[in-house]
Amino acid sequence: MFEEASEVFDNMFKSSFPLTFIVFIPAVLILVSPLPAEAAHEFTVYRMQQYDLQGQPYGTRNAILNTEARTVEAEVLSRRCVIMRLADFSYDKYQKALRQSAGAVVITLPKNMSAMPQDIVQQFMELEPEMLATETIVPVYFAMEDDELLSIYTQTLTSSSSQGTLSAAEVLLHTATANGFQMVTSGAQSKAISDWAITSLEGRLAGVGGEDLPTIVMVAHYDSFGVAPWLSYGADSNGSGVSMLLELARLFSKLYTYKRTHAGYNLLFFVSGGGKFNYQGTKRWLEDNLDHTDSSLLQDNVAFVLCLDTLGNGDSMHLHVSKPPKEGTPQYSLLKELEMVVSSQYPEVKFSMVHKKINLADDMLAWEHERFGIRRLPAFTLSHLPSHRLAQRYSIMDVRSVSPSSRHGAGEPPAGPHVDVKKLSRNTKVVAEALARVIYNLTEKGAPGDLQIFTEQMV
Structure with a gap:
């Protein structure tokens, strides 16, 4: 039809007409493993919106990313790239990363959205406008999950969670000496128009x-x-x-x-x-x-x-x-x-x-x-x-x-x-x-309500 x-x-x-907008080009995020035997893994990331409408700024104000990966379970998120899965995403966790001046946030999305529970999808839809309305200098990216990215997330989660059992001094020492996955953006950067x-x-x-x-x-x-x-x-x-x-x-x-x-x-x-x-x-x-x-x-x-x-x-x-x-x-x-x-x-x-x-x-x-x-x-x-x-x-x-x-x-x-x-x-x-x-003024002409104009021959 x-x-x-x-x-x-x-x-x-x-x-x-005057409208400040950003042209977004998908960036490539490179994860460098601390182990010599592990090769770097590249995957595409998509940046959060950035625009100004009627004098009001929306979205993230930065795009540069070159920092070590952590999950939100880590005690120290400052200058770290915080990886979150949509399945575990919440606005409180997102705000925690922003409050601690994270170096960046990467939210991973499943390839098959239909596998996600309806309540998680609905919650994220309702949070999208709030995320945009919260202007931030922290780069925020989204990525589609694959097996390698899930493996990296699992390893990072294990490392981040273990920090919760350490003392304050041990956390500082671990922060200074840890060799996690280094996340670096490459490719063309977004330009304002x-x-x-x-x-x-x-x-x-x-x-x-x-x-x-x-x-x-x-x-x-x-x-x-x-x-x-x-x-x-x-x-x-x-x-x-x-x-x-x-x-x-x-x-x-x-x-x-x-x-x-x-x-x-x-x-x-x-x-x-x-x-x-x-x-x-x-x-x-x-x-x-x-x-x-x-x-x-x-x-x-x-x-x-x-x-x-x-x-x-x-x-x-x-x-x-x-x-x-x-x-x-x-x-x-x-x-x-x-x-x-x-x-x-x-x-x-x-x-x-x-x-x-x-x-x-x-x-x-x-x-x-x-x-x-x-x-x-x-x-x-x-x-x-x-x-x-x-x-x-x-x-x-x-x-x-x-x-x-x-x-x-x-x-x-x-x-x-x-x-x-x-x-x-x-x-x-x-x-x-x-x-x-x-x-065609059909009602006044007495045409019945079930009269169909667009029959199979017509369409």
């Missing part, structure tokens, strides 16, 4: 029947986000939203090809950048279209803006609004058509409207539709998440899927957020059918 729809995107543009260019895509399908046609705008931001950029896949948030938008563009481009089904609505598709950074790409796009041009579809008759965000799983769909739509408006029509399609065709789905006012005092907006609401455009966001605060929107744990055979229990869901392709396909069908009913 999800085919490429690039043919409908006839406009591309780049916009730039103060003027980051954000690329967004815009495409449109022109309606037929007059000049002042209403316009429906469909929006999805394409960014992924997590504590480490190179490990941030953003499969559900917001790869699922972009996939849905592209599929909607493909489906409606077919309808708009034929004279009989060419509707009296303009359809505007917008894939935005900078979504995870307070929707900066959308902000600039609105400024370009509303403040810096004499003619724009956004300045004319906008029926509504539908933002698609995190729709790749779950049996719930929530329409997040800043103002409840008034009866008789196109926004109200979409709300009712979504309710009708769900109740008539997909009764397993629970649909609801969530009302939350825009809080301009907050540093970060909750949903993308609030960018449009600030400019007095009628907008809402559709998501399977009931709240914008859920940690999976900003996590390196947001991956596409895992195979059933890799799950740690029969019938159990995989740990962490993931994308269920069947549910993403179903949710796309719900949105497509509801939009079609609005565009």
